[in-house]
Amino acid sequence: MKSLEYRKPIEFTVPAHGDGAFYVMEDIGDDFYGYYHRHREFQISYIVKGNGSIMLGNLLRPCAENEIFLIKPNDPHLFYKEESKSTDTSVHIVHLFFSLEKLAPFFEMAELQAIRSLFYQIPSSKMLSAEQAIAIKDVFLQLDREEGVQKLTQILSIFDFLRQQENQLISLYSGLHKVDFHDSDGLRINSVVKYAIEHYKRNISIEDVATLVHMTPTAFCKFFKKRTKKTFVSFLNEIRIEKACQLLVNKRVESISEAAYQCGFNTAVHFNRVFRNVMHVSPTTFVAQHSVEK
Structure with missing residues (x-):
């Protein structure tokens, strides 16, 4: 994994990387960057290898190989890996x-007006499915190997490709419009998110997470709801359901009940109710739909 000096969370806000107009970071390792974080820069990420989920604001959704994510400045986010029994x-x-602030004069050029619109007027973070994104994969793989004019040429080709695919971009509304995090708040949220992802299989109480961030249960509930627009229980259930979906889609369990118990639900009835609330279909229907897709 490259550039470890940039992998430390600095008060929740990632600093600008060097003096260049563009910064490329290529992560190769056992896991994605492990902190729920934000930064002032616009971020475009291409997942070359690895499946899992992305948390963006209070949105939780799957992420997979060959997908591209366009993340707006200051949208808090976290990629985390799918659990797998495979060796690799x-x-x-x-x-x-x-x-975007630094590049404003650059994007004022008439030739770049269409691209400027894509980045400066984007209403929410976006993603591009693997079916469309794979066409630009080789350019992303070369980014960290190029310098100077060659690097700029590659970046412009990515920008133009995304412009051409603009109608195919899928909105990832974070649910946190105009909500500002102070750095200390971000560190608390990061601790809660990491704890939930690492311990979702067991019973987690409000008292557990409140103690983790040195708050009373009542104060923590108000704090979490205000900054994420959802309760901690709802957030935890979404993590559990997302993990259950991964198990079911990849056929890593023998039954729906097994998926429920592996993901922290004590009863199949409770699991079915929460699953339907999160996914808007029953677990049985979800499995049937994905069996047809495969």
Whole structure:
């Protein structure tokens, strides 16, 4: 994994990377960057290898190989890896960061007006499915190997490709519009998110997470709801359901009940109710739909 000096969470806000207009970070290792974080730069990420989920604001959804994510400045986010019993669970992701503020004069050129619109007027973070994104994969893989004009040419080709695919971009509304995090709040949220992802299989009480961030249960519930627009129980259930979906889609369990118990639900009835609330279909229907897709 490259550039470890940039992998430390600095008060929840990632600093600008060097003096260049564009910064490329290529992560190859056992897991994605493990902190729920935000930064002032626009981020474009190509997942070369590794499946899992992305948490963006209060949105939780799957992420998979060959998908591209366009993440707006200051949208808090976290990629985390799918659990797997296979021997090779490594990940590979290429990130491109750039400051819209710093590049404003550059994008004023008439030739770049369409691209400027894509980045400066984007209403929410977006993603591009693997079916469309794979056409630009080789360019992303070369980004960290190029310098100077060659690097700029590759970046412009990515921008133009995304412009051409603009109608195919899928909105990832974070649910945190105009909500500002102070750095100390971000560190608390990060601790809670990491704890929930690492311990979702067991019973987690409000008292557990409140103690983790040195708050009373009542104060923590108000704090979490205000900054994520959902309760901690709802957030935890979404993590559990997302993990259950991964188990069911990849046929890593023998039954729906087994998926429920592996993901922290004490009864199948409770699991079915929460699953339907999160996914808007029953577990049985979900499995049937994905069996047809495969």
